[in-house]
Amino acid sequence: MAKFASPPLKDELLEEQLFERKKKDLSALKKESGELLKPDFGRTASELLQDVQYKGIVARAIGRGFEEREYISQKDLEKLMMLSELDPGFGKQIEVKLIPIMKKGRRWEDKESTRLRKEYVKKSQQLLDILSKFQFGGFTKSEEIYLSGDKIFDKTSAYLDFASAVALVDKGVRKRRATKASGSAYFREVYLNGKRGAVFGLFDGFDERGLEYLPSSMSLAIFKESVQHLGSEDALLGILEGFMRNADAKISENVRGFCGASATCGMVFGKKLYYANVGNSRIYGVKANGAVEKLVGDEVASGLGNREQFHSELKYPYFYLGGFTQRMKGKKSFRVIHNEFKLKPPYIGALDVSPYAYIFVANSGVWKSTITMGNVVSLDDGKLSEVFAKARNPLNAMERMDMQVKNFMKEAENKSMVDDIAMLYFTI
Numbered sequence: 001m002a003k004f005a006s007p008p009l010k011d012e013l014l015e016e017q018l019f020e021r022k023k024k025d026l027s028a029l030k031k032e033s034g035e036l037l038k039p040d041f042g043r044t045a046s047e048l049l050q051d052v053q054y055k056g057i058v059a060r061a062i063g064r065g066f067e068e069r070e071y072i073s074q075k076d077l078e079k080l081m082m083l084s085e086l087d088p089g090f091g092k093q094i095e096v097k098l099i100p101i102m103k104k105g106r107r108w109e110d111k112e113s114t115r116l117r118k119e120y121v122k123k124s125q126q127l128l129d130i131l132s133k134f135q136f137g138g139f140t141k142s143e144e145i146y147l148s149g150d151k152i153f154d155k156t157s158a159y160l161d162f163a164s165a166v167a168l169v170d171k172g173v174r175k176r177r178a179t180k181a182s183g184s185a186y187f188r189e190v191y192l193n194g195k196r197g198a199v200f201g202l203f204d205g206f207d208e209r210g211l212e213y214l215p216s217s218m219s220l221a222i223f224k225e226s227v228q229h230l231g232s233e234d235a236l237l238g239i240l241e242g243f244m245r246n247a248d249a250k251i252s253e254n255v256r257g258f259c260g261a262s263a264t265c266g267m268v269f270g271k272k273l274y275y276a277n278v279g280n281s282r283i284y285g286v287k288a289n290g291a292v293e294k295l296v297g298d299e300v301a302s303g304l305g306n307r308e309q310f311h312s313e314l315k316y317p318y319f320y321l322g323g324f325t326q327r328m329k330g331k332k333s334f335r336v337i338h339n340e341f342k343l344k345p346p347y348i349g350a351l352d353v354s355p356y357a358y359i360f361v362a363n364s365g366v367w368k369s370t371i372t373m374g375n376v377v378s379l380d381d382g383k384l385s386e387v388f389a390k391a392r393n394p395l396n397a398m399e400r401m402d403m404q405v406k407n408f409m410k411e412a413e414n415k416s417m418v419d420d421i422a423m424l425y426f427t428i
Helices: 011-037 041-048 052-061 066-071 074-086 090-098 111-131 213-226 233-254 307-315 364-370 382-390 394-411
Strands: 139-147 155-160 165-170 183-192 195-207 259-269 272-278 282-286 292-296 325-329 332-336 348-352 358-362 421-427
Touching (some): 041 111, 052 066, 074 139, 183 259, 195 421, 213 233, 233 259, 272 282, 364 382, 364 394, 382 394
Antiparallel strands (some): 183 195, 195 259, 282 292
């Protein structure tokens, strides 16, 4: 059978087809080169995390135990990347953390253990080199502590090794087992425009029906939502005030009767503390030697006066958030409807915290007990200093504090001194 030849293409048509093909080829090449110039971190992370040695390096670098390397995620790798950018000497710190690694079943000084250490150190340098090709910016979040009172019947605590942050919420000794905790706590490590910082909140609820956990849990949920995205540091106080107004209105609308919550929250970036405080919780600065100084919180009005009057005034917080904003002093009280809620200094502001190594946030159940543990009422924070000076680490400090406060509550003759416990302690 004869084959029919295709009609010859005209020169103009042939030239047009060649030109269109060339355009497509150039477009594809441009797209591919663009992807090469902007590496995909997710794909790189997936490849790195298939290597158990890289996982081990990340685990040690961010403060986890070596046996936890199987649980390393892309978020952990991102944290390592951010830390390496923030601290030029971070690579050397990783090498020091890798030194204890030993070959399984061998002694530290054995040849195989030495070889393994060198291998890990070399791979850590490779890992940091790979991560240096990526950049981060804007607002990035890390782990969080989220202790909500509506989930706590007895005692709950949380601890972050990397951030040296620990929170504890516990029931007061006089409360029935069936009731839930009045306190709620929140902590999250964040990075804002490349600067490491922290977001924290402590909420202590009250309710005439015994439902103290409702306003504190609502405050916690609203606060978490309010700090999902942070802009510049100049906007932080505005975010805190917006949260206070929002929480005040929502608690008023959803919880009836004599109710509300103390709310103490803020952010720390570098050595600057941005805070908002409504109620009778306090923020303390803790120095490296354990010395404690109160940074935020109202003074007790009676000073060293009549003990009964002193306990009576401690029973009522100075300023409330929720159902209505209420100020109480002894038997005198007045209400401010929530839509007129305004937050002014000293209830909101910014402080230099450069003299301190830690921040300690305590509800009234903690600080009321610590200042009255002696036979004579003392308004200094000597008992707090004593606990922090003797503690080996943040978790140990919180456990000591909880034990001492609970023991004091059991022995306290004045029932107004018995309250739920909520506290937060973290490195800055």
